[in-house]
Amino acid sequence: MSHHRLFSAFFLAGVLFLLGSSCASRTAVRTEAPRKSFYDLARQIMTDDEARVFRSLPDEKSRAEFIREFWAVRDPKPETPENEAEIEFEKRARYAALWFGSHNPYRGVDPGDPLDNLAGVNEERGRVYLLLGKPDVIIFFDGTNETESHDGSRSRLRFGQWVLEQWIYDRLHTYVIFKRSSSGEWFLDSFQANFLDQLEWAKLNWLQADDPRDVKTWFRFSAAYGPSGIRVTVPVERVSTDDRFQVELGVQVNVFKDNVKIDEIRDTKTIQQTKENLFEGKNLRFEIPYTPGPKGDYLFDIIIHDLKASSPSKYRVLLKQSF
Numbered sequence: 001m002s003h004h005r006l007f008s009a010f011f012l013a014g015v016l017f018l019l020g021s022s023c024a025s026r027t028a029v030r031t032e033a034p035r036k037s038f039y040d041l042a043r044q045i046m047t048d049d050e051a052r053v054f055r056s057l058p059d060e061k062s063r064a065e066f067i068r069e070f071w072a073v074r075d076p077k078p079e080t081p082e083n084e085a086e087i088e089f090e091k092r093a094r095y096a097a098l099w100f101g102s103h104n105p106y107r108g109v110d111p112g113d114p115l116d117n118l119a120g121v122n123e124e125r126g127r128v129y130l131l132l133g134k135p136d137v138i139i140f141f142d143g144t145n146e147t148e149s150h151d152g153s154r155s156r157l158r159f160g161q162w163v164l165e166q167w168i169y170d171r172l173h174t175y176v177i178f179k180r181s182s183s184g185e186w187f188l189d190s191f192q193a194n195f196l197d198q199l200e201w202a203k204l205n206w207l208q209a210d211d212p213r214d215v216k217t218w219f220r221f222s223a224a225y226g227p228s229g230i231r232v233t234v235p236v237e238r239v240s241t242d243d244r245f246q247v248e249l250g251v252q253v254n255v256f257k258d259n260v261k262i263d264e265i266r267d268t269k270t271i272q273q274t275k276e277n278l279f280e281g282k283n284l285r286f287e288i289p290y291t292p293g294p295k296g297d298y299l300f301d302i303i304i305h306d307l308k309a310s311s312p313s314k315y316r317v318l319l320k321q322s323f
Contacts, residue, residue, distance in 0.1 A: 038067055041093060041121065044130050046070075047203045049318045053301060056259045065261060069254065073303055074204065076312060085206065092133060096126035099154055102184035108156040124188045125178050128167070131202040135167035164189070174198050204303075205312040219306040219313040225321045229289040230300060236273070236282055240308035247271040250305035253288060257296045265290065268307070292323045 043051055050070065057063050072078070074085040094115060098106045101119030120126045134152040141147075141164040165186075168175045179189035197215040221234045230253065239247050248270050255263035269286055292298060298321045306313035 041118070042070065042089075044121065044127050045089065045203050045206070047200075047316055049301070049316055053256070053299070053318070058259050062259075062261060073252070073314070074206070088133070088206075089130070092130050093121055096121045096123075096129045100126040100129070100186070102180075102186065107159050108154060123186055125165070125186055128176060128188075128199070131199050131206060132169055132172065133206070136170040137168040139166040139168070141165070160184075169198075172198050204314045204316060219304075219309065219315050221304055221315055221317065223300070223302050223317045223319045225300075225319060226287065229287050229291075230302065230319065231285065231287050232302070232304070234284040234304075236284055239284060240306050240310070240313070241273055242308055245273040245275060246308075247273055247284060248307040250307050251288060252303045252305075253290070254301035254303075255290070256299040256301065257293070259299075262293070292321075295323050297322050 039054060046054070054063065054066055057066060071083050071086045075083045077084055094110075097115045097118055097120045098104075098110055099108050099120060100123045101117075102123070104120055105117055106115070106120075121130065136150075138149040138152065138154075139146055140149070140158075140162045142158070142161045143163050147158075163180050165178045166175060167178070174192045174195045176191040176195055177189045178186050180186050194215050197218075201215075201218060217238055219234075219240075220238045221232050223233075224231050234249075239249075241247055248268065251265070251267045251269055253265040254261055255265070265288060267288065271284055271286065273284070288302075290300075300319040300321065302317045302319060304315060
């Protein structure tokens with residue numbers, strides 16, 4: 001990917017940054033209890049649906065179960081005892097708290113204790129760092145000269161000198177430029193066309209390696225409730241197959257009734273495709289059988305993982321149904 005130089009940012013139009021509202025609260029950089037601390041921090045990488053579910057949960061038990069599931073669905077290696085996604089998130093959150101924020105008390109110096117100030121995490125640079133991790137290249141601009149970092153390192157001595165930063169993610173084929181205002185606040189100034197798609201995708205599929213796929217082919221599905229269960233439709237161009245044209249999907253459905261989780265479905269769907277269907281772009285359809293219990297308002301939290309994809313490819317849909 002070509003490296004667009006920082007001075008070109010002055011000629012680019014400003015855009016809205018769609019990462020959600022900022023809320024600077026004082027809490028340790030930890031993902032365990034108290035639950036409010038978890039939400040204040042992890043909401044930066046939550047999907048909108050996950051945030052809605054978490055806020056609706058009625059009690060501590062439900063929230064604790066949500067937190068366990070939140071990290072389990074992001075675990076890139078469920079067969080290992082560690083959750084690499086949670087560990088990486090904590091590292092990124094600590095780095096963001098140490099280095100970002102216009103009134104950062106740490107200025108890159110790690111005190112070695114739990115961090116109480118999350119201003120850097122809530123800043124736009126911090127949010128991007130949480131989702132996408134360390135850039136492959138950073139170009140700093142002080143108003144006159146550019147300085148490049150190819151290992152993600154930053155200089156404490158020049159902490160307050162930069163007025164523009166360009167972060168280049170070669171592995172994700174995107175870049176973003178941040179600008180410092182006269183008041184010292186940093187905001188997102190401009191970005192490559194696929195940047196917001198990368199941010200949204202990273203909420204469930206982070207820790208990505210190099211992924212050359214076009215965003216239009218990333219895994220997606222839609223869902224509707226039918227007479228005997230949940231009907232799932234997958235555009236064929238958004239699913240991966242092996243050399244036998246076989247599709248393999250990991251399915252998980254969390255079932256809530258009146259905001260309380262009452263059931264969980266786990267299954268693996270193997271679908272044999274034909275070469276003709278793939279070329280004709282036909283949709284894949286399958287059903288997840290489910291019989292509801294007592295009458296009430298049900299919420300089906302559906303997570304499907306494309307198991308044949310070369311890198312993490314999960315998508316999540318919330319389906320509401322009253323019986």
